[in-house]
Amino acid sequence: MQKKWMAVLVFAVALFGLAACSSDDAQGQEGGAGDVIDIVWYPNESGNDLKTARDAIGEQIAEATGKEVEHHLTTDYAIAIETIVNNNAALAFMGAQGYIEANEQNDAIKPIVVSTGSSGTLDDAMYHSWLAVKVDEADDFKDNGEFSLDTIEDKRFSFVSNSSTSGFVVPSSTILDYFSDKDLTEEDLMEDGPLFSQVLFGGSHQGSAVNLLNDSADVAAFCDSCVDNYVEIAEGEENTVGSVYRVKDDAEEPFNTVPGEEFTLMSVTPVLNAPFVANMDVLGEENYEVIQEAFASDEMANNEDVFVPSDSDASGLFSKSGEERFVPVEDEWFNPIRELSQN
DSSP states (O other): OHHHHHHHHHHHHHHHHHHHHHHHHHHHHHTOSTTEEEEEEOGGGOSGGGHHHHHHHHHHHHHHHSSEEEEEOOSOHHHHHHHHHTTSOSEEEOOHHHHHHHHHHOTTEEEEEEEOOTTSSGGGOEEEEEEEEEGGGGGGGEETTEEOGGGGTTSEEEESOTTOIIIIIHHHHHHHHHTGGGOOOHHHHTSSSSSOSEEEEOSSHHHHHHHHHTTSOSEEEEEHHHHTTTEEEEESOTTOTTOEEEEOTTOOTTGGGSTTOEEEEEEEEEEEOOEEEEEHHHHOHHHHHHHHHHHTSHHHHTOTTTEEETTOOSOOSEEESSSOOEEEOOGGGGHHHHHHHHO
């Protein structure tokens, strides 16, 4: 008799478990994300100096959805991409190339918004990929007084990550096009020997810049927006070949090791702005729509912790000099970066 009742009890518990799972599945399909929305950040945006910006974005998402927001900080591009691809995060802020890689691995990854330029539209929604050298070595990278890519051959070169749009895909495409007669591949640029004497990866844009400034590399690829909080223009105009930038005396990690160091730009290339993206299997359509609306709202655009006024000394993810804001974006907008990756 006791065994019979035990069997009944086990059967009842199993039925209860199945019912609970069915309920959870239904909730996931309708709303998604449960009670917590996890947003994963690249290493570039995981530093303490950007905590206020991350928290401000998280607060807007929490207010819009009524859910708790948790920030998943990383020290590696691949980890960030894997986190959202493997359904361990609902949202991510990542470069165009990272989004493309994530979408290829999991078609549930979908763009939400990108930040615009000062026009408030996608027409100028771009930042810049730099190739930089130290100021006192600039002449070594010139031919007849002009910067030339011929001079980077056999030099020590620092990229960010092979999943970085402006820290690898864009500069490597430029380099491969220039040295087309050498029949090189992206893989060749990641290895010591075929073109560069040594290849380093900074792991972040900040890390790649520091590789240059601490003399670990002769040339480095990184982007303007990721180092904007740490450097100031010392000579020339912003995002112009030949302009000189100086590390601020009070710059936070990792630039606190190279205060006052200067670099100059030998190449400047516009790049499509980075998207916030969603894993639809984790987030759900209802939450996606609510979050997209919150991102594109005037309230978000006017949040000075998110879009920091250009005359402010505060650190932020985005700068506001005009009508900058977030706008919805479709997958097709990233096709120019896809085409670079396929070349």
